Amino acid sequence: MLTNIKEGKLLKKNIVQIKDVVKRFGNVLALDHVSLEIPSGEFFSILGPSGCGKTTLLRLIAGFEIPDSGEIFLEDKMINSTPPYRRNVNTVFQNYALFPHMNIYDNVAFGLKLKGIGRAEIKERVMRSLDLVGLSGMGDRKPRQLSGGQQQRVALSRALVNEPPVLLLDEPLGALDLKLRRQMQVELKSLQKRLGITFIYVTHDQEEALTMSDRIAIMQTGKIEQMDIPPQIYERPRTEFVANFIGISNLFSGNLRNGNGKIYTLTTSDGFEIKATGEGIRPERNATVMVRPEKIQITPGEPKNMSHNINILQGKIEDMIYLGNVIQFIVKLKEQKLIVLEKNYDKTFEFKPDQDVFVSWDIYSTFVLSERVENERLFAQV
Amino acid sequence: MSEIRSRKKFNAGEFTLGVHSWLTYIFLYLPMAILVIFSFNKARINAVWTGFTFEWYKVLFNDTALAGALVNSLIVAFISTAIATVIGTLTAIAMYRYKFPGKGLFDSVLYMPIIVPDIVMGISLLSFYVFIRFTLGLVSIIIAHVAFNISFVALVVRARLHGYNKTLDEAAMDLGANPFQTFMKVTLPLILPGVVSAALIAFTLSFDDYLITSFVAGIGSTTLPIKVYSMMKFGVTPEINALSTLILFISMILILISQRLGA
């Protein structure tokens, strides 16, 4: 399936390209040499903590900000200085920004009227667009008479009615409650697939990004840390930041040696030796490796399978947390604690707090994270 | 004794407030009430009530000199309000939307006419007109009124813009509206109540301005306040009472409209 996506990518043209863009606000570096390419029809998510530059990146594509340096291309045209009203993109704003003095019909018809389209066609397209988001018959109401979820749909309808090749969405579901958000996620995704429009979707909700996106860019302090398909982001986070931001990670730090080929050995400060895989990693330095909690097995005695491809450590159960379908164990090694998630089957209940246990996992589930050069430089200065 | 009275305790604050509001009513509204009443009085002297009449209103409408002054005042008020409202509104929007070097200084300069005493404005405008050899007349009055009204309009519109959501302008542009279309279809309709009340205030300020106008008015450009003042030299006539009553009535309507819109 992964190869299919890759093949698909080759066939499709990039509709949006951002090349080495820098944007400052005073002395805040909001975007720090950002580059990305988005193929036509992709659901592309930008995920990152608050203040990392997500909105700024969208605003640059929409035309509300001009980059200090670098270039932005839309459908192969350089649009750095094209004003927003001449760009073939539409935006769903974070707080919807519906025009309060117009009814829903006029809100949705706004873009079409400006294009000088005939009355009859406008009416037909507005009706179709309202229908698409399940709001037919609401045309006469004013925005303030609608619920948050309905206003969100109007914002979506107002943008989609213009049939833009690219739709920019800035945390469009952020203001909705959890249940409505989950429902809208499904609707948005199926709408995007059906219409074939490129979505550039900003969110700080990792689950949302993982479930909806074709590809995700993880941002931190104005930089893209990693850009990949969702399984890759989860299974192969490249940096410590991504590993911690997406899901739960167990991290080990220590001195890294190269074993043979792609297998490395990390010696932690409390003396554990952990084997990990990696590619093109520079050994003989301090490094961090990671393993996801659900990849780890917990056993009362030493595991029978004595393959060399397994990391085995000894520890003591410090805590057990019942989460329903899974049980979360906190296992204390010498100094470090490890989070382990086990499926909830009957045997899991035989474990008791303070019990001595073995934890083991496949070395191919352990990865050496890449160093963040900037960080090292930063620490060197301190 | 004091124990008997303490059933209703004496409250200094309440007492002061009560006296204050009564004094306000007496000194502000009682003279107005008297003025209105005496405009319908048969007697020529404002001292005794001798019977009801519309006589003074008839005299008023037949007084051509007064009518001429009224027309002048209306011309000045309408034109200066229109110009000041447009420029003041655009200024307020520019100040709200853009950052530019020297904005703080411009801001202070803009509101100068509100702080500077009228007499200083009158003298400086007159010296300026004399300096550039500008003939005094209705035009010089209009320019003077525009000058002080821009500040008031900008101030009122700016207050209205304070809660304005800039994202709405961006949403309009995102949907294809150029800056002018954005202003006409989104910004202006949303701040219109503020603009209208600003215009009403500007109209009132222009219509009853005496001091500045008296400096920059020329021969044949007498406005109503100047005319009334010159008539007053011979005492308050019932005709002036009638005129004041009409102006009071119109002002009250304007204030009501502006309050309705401001809410």
Ligand SMILES: Nc1ncnc2c1ncn2[C@@H]1O[C@H](COP(=O)(O)OP(=O)(O)O)[C@@H](O)[C@H]1O
């Ligand atoms: N107009 C602006 N003026 C000054 N600083 C800004 C402006 N817009 C954004 N910033 C700053 O740029 C950084 C990135 O902001 P933003 O793109 O809004 O982040 P996000 O959407 O990821 O939360 C933040 O530090 C923010 O304070």
Ligand SMILES: [Mg+2]
């Ligand atoms: Mg944001």
